[in-house]
Amino acid sequence: MPDLRWEEVKNFFDAGLMGSLPDLWVEGASAGDWQAVFDLVRTSGWSWEYRVGEVITALPTRGADPPC
Secondary structure (H helix, E strand, C coil): CCCCCHHHHHHHHCHHHHCCCCCCCCCCCCHHHHHHHHHHHHHHCCCCCEEECCEEECCCCCCCCCCC
């Protein structure tokens, strides 16, 4: 989405305002990219919930481990 303007969507990424972050798909994300996300979530102190379908499960320890 090259024409996406942060000012128009930033409220969707405000967990305090929305209650949670949105689910999203990141085209071309690598296992290393996901590792960085998992590490950030673990060290941030944020409240989080990880789901696979409708099942709440533990956050994968490695970026290469997420179930599909």
